[in-house]
Amino acid sequence: MKEQQKNNWTIEDAERIYGVSRWGGGYFHIGDNGNVQVTPDPTNTEMRIDFKAVIDEIKQEGIQLPVVVRFHDVLRSQVEQLNRTFDQTITEAEYQGEYNGVYPVKVNQMREVVEEIVDAGKPFNYGLEAGSKAELIAVLAYNTNESSLTILNGYKDEEFMRLALLGTKLGRKMIVVVEKYSELLLLVKIAKELGVEPHVGVRSKMTVKGRGKWEGSGGDRAKFGLTITEIIKAARYLESEGLGHCLELLHFHIGSQLTDIRSVKEAISEGGRIYSELHKMGFTLQYVDVGGGLGIDYDGSKSTNDSSRNYTMAEYVADVVYGMKEVCDLEGVPHPTLVSESGRAITAHHSCVIMEIVGEIRSNSAEIDTAPADGEHIFVTNIRDLYLSIDHHPNLQELFNDASEYKERAVDAFKLRVLSLEELGKIETLYWQIMVELQQRFRSIEFVPEELQDLDYNLSSQYLCNFSVFQSAADTWAIDQLLPVVPLTRMDQEPTVNCSLVDITCDSDGKIDQFTIERGISDVLPVHKLNKGEPYPMGLFLTGAYQDVMGDMHNLFGRLNEVHIFSYDDDPQDFYIEEVVKGSSVNDVLGVMQYNTQGMATDVKRLIDKHVASGGMKPREGVRWTDFYESCLAGYTYMKTN
Known part of the structure; x- marks a missing residue:
């Protein structure tokens, strides 16, 4: 029966289990040869890059795994898709404003990433957002398009304000978003000292809260933003200083990775009303910045799970555009230029980590001879008899309970010097043999008792991966973020091993044991048996947002090697390695x-x-x-x- 299942295994079966197309965003698929493949431009499905070919070339170039692989064409595609979706929706809705989006560099500050986004965004006047002094210094050098915006968020000191006003003097649209009232006083003071009129935005503390892990970004206890009272006070202060016309932007943000589209609708409604009222008060703002939040479907479930979203990019954009239009038309005010800061949606798909399995860890992998011996302890005899009775035992639950009790009593007996080490080893071997038999039998039974539901996990292997969770997948450890991880080859073969993944750090938290399997979350990943001498590469996907830049120095592993991939039609493999960035040395x-x-x-x-x-x-x-x-x-x- 098992051989028949192997023969009947198809790529569709692999897709059903791993869901690559569900979370792949149109970029990642399982090829007919069983290898994961990437389509850098979803509009050109004829071009597919095979991960096996990428790995082979990486090794030929002498680049050591693990590596971060960046698909720059994917990055460009996401920038173009977001901007074109906004432009098309604005036209369809007969919206009178424009879209001037910005990329928040905190999501991935890598120079190559920022350069690619700026270049891809030029036709759309797509700008940058900075939230710290170091980010502002970088943005000043890289966002040279005078028609794009530079949005400045975060808490600001005097140097920050002077840098912002330097950009303004250089003819750039540097909008300083006031996060707390005292910042406005500092900005006006320095602007008058330098004789520069600032571009000012105010961030509102929204009563609407997002849904998901970051819902605390909104509400009265939000870290950033002004209350309604403070917004009015700020506007009146600018007016009293002869700078009322400098108030150009209203900003709000209700959280990253918004899981439910309803929170977007609610935020646009509230933000639109604030903008409209400020306009009626005489402050003719040009921009409304809806912040970040456009989510990624990490688990492919298209749900309100923390690692998913129940909407598409097109739905998100439509709700922003049509929602703002409706409010403005009702209030009789002009349609503002729309700004969004969608960093996660831009960068997540373009980067992944390729690592190799370097070993397998199993609790029941070692066995010793359990044949009867003269004078053996009764515990050994009893558990052996239990094992031999499996085929005709009337109650499998009872068998499980008895085996567990024997093992526990054996450990206590060993501590009291009643059992020898060899006898304890025999009992342990027989116990795991019983558990394996029970696991096989309960797979064909519809109802599995609660105590036995953990057998698959307890008997699963741990595949040892040559990487560090703390460096390459920090969010899986810190906030239980789910990141897709799948074998990159052999998808045309049935996976017969259940495993969790552990890294090479000397920390028990260095593991991944939550996987998106068959539209659900599982604590084991179906994988293939390791073949001696044959590499078994794994891919950790959607790491381009935050994971690339949040890694730490746990165990002093440092940054990974990087390869930058560009698609190329005339190449037999449809790609070439444009750049290699060496990872950290010891x-x-x-x-x-x-x-x-x-x-x-x-x-x-x-x-x-x-x-x-x-x-x-x-x-x-x-x-x-x-x-x-x-x-x-x-x-x-x-x-x-x-």
């Missing part, structure tokens, strides 16, 4: 932690020389060890695999 990560690696190398060489001088080591051997230590300092921090 030298790099130790230097960050204030170690003097040159001094360390000198100290180790001195110790080796001392052993050579005393005759404990031959000179040639000493040279080899010195070179080896220095090469390790210069080498990659992750495990070397074939």
Whole structure:
């Protein structure tokens, strides 16, 4: 029966289990050859890049796994899709304003990412948003399109304000969004000192709350923003200083990764009313910034789960455009230019992590001979008899209970020196053999008792992955964010092993044990049996938003190697590697932690020389060890695999 299932296994079965097309956003698919493939431009489905070909070329170039792979065409495609969707919807709705979106660089500050977004956004006057002084310094250098906006959020000091006004003097549309009232006083003071009229925005604390992990971004206890009273006070203050015309933008944000489209509708309604009332008070704002929040369907469920969304990009845009139009028409005020800060939706799909499985960990992998022995303890005899009775045992629940009790009593007996270590080993072997048999039997039974429902997880393998969760998938550990992870090859074969994934850090939290499987969340991932000498690559997807820049230095693993992929029709494989960015070396990560690696190398060489001088080591051997230590300092921090 099992052989028949293998023969009948299809790519459709793999798609049903892993849901690559459901969360792939039109970019990722399972190919007929069983390999995961990427379509960099969903409008050109003839061009598909095979991940196996990418991995082969990475290895041919001598680039060591794990690696971050960036598909720059995917990044460009998302920028174009968002802007075109807004433009088309504005035309269809006969909306009188425009769309001037910005990319919030905090989502992924990597230079290559920002450069690609700026270049792709030029035809749409797509700008940048900065939320810190360092980000503002970068944005000043990179957002050179005078027709695009630069939105400045976050808390601001005097240097920040001066940098913003420098941009204004250079002819750029630098809109300083006031997050707290005292910032406005500082901005006006410096603007008058420099003789520069500022572009001012105010951020409203919304009564509407988003839905999802970040719903605390709205409401009275929100970290950022002005109350209605403070907004009125700020507007009147600008008016009293002769700068009322400088109030140009209303900003609001109700949370990242909005899961429910209803929260978008509610926010637009409230924000539109605030804009309209300010306009009636005589403040002719030009822009309404609806903030971020456009979600990503990480689990492919199209639901209100924290890792999903119950809407499409087109639905989101329609609700923003039509919602603002409706409010403005009812209030008799002009349609403002719309701004959004959709960083997650722009960057998530373009980046993924490729890693290899380097081993398997199983609780029941080792077995010893359990044959009867003279004088063995009764516990060993009892659990062996239990194992031999499985085929005709009338009550499998009772069998499970008895086996569990024997194992617990055996451990206690060993601690009291009643059982020998070898006898405990026999009991442990027999216990796991019973659990495996029970697992097989309960798979064909409709009702499984609660105590036995964890058998699949308890008996599952742990596949050891050559990467660090804390560096490459920080949100899976910190906030239980679900990121899709799937085998990159062998999808045309039936997966026969259930596993969770563990990383190579010396931390028990370094694991991934939540997966999107068959439209649900599972604590095990169906995978294939490891074949000796055959690499088994895994892909961790949708890491382009936040994960690329939030990684830490846990265990001093540091940043991964990166390869930047561009599609190319004339290439046999439809792609080429445009750039390789080396990851952290041991030298790099130790230097960050204030170690003097040159001094360390000198100290180790001195110790080796001392052993050579005393005759404990031959000179040639000493040279080899010195070179080896220095090469390790210069080498990659992750495990070397074939």
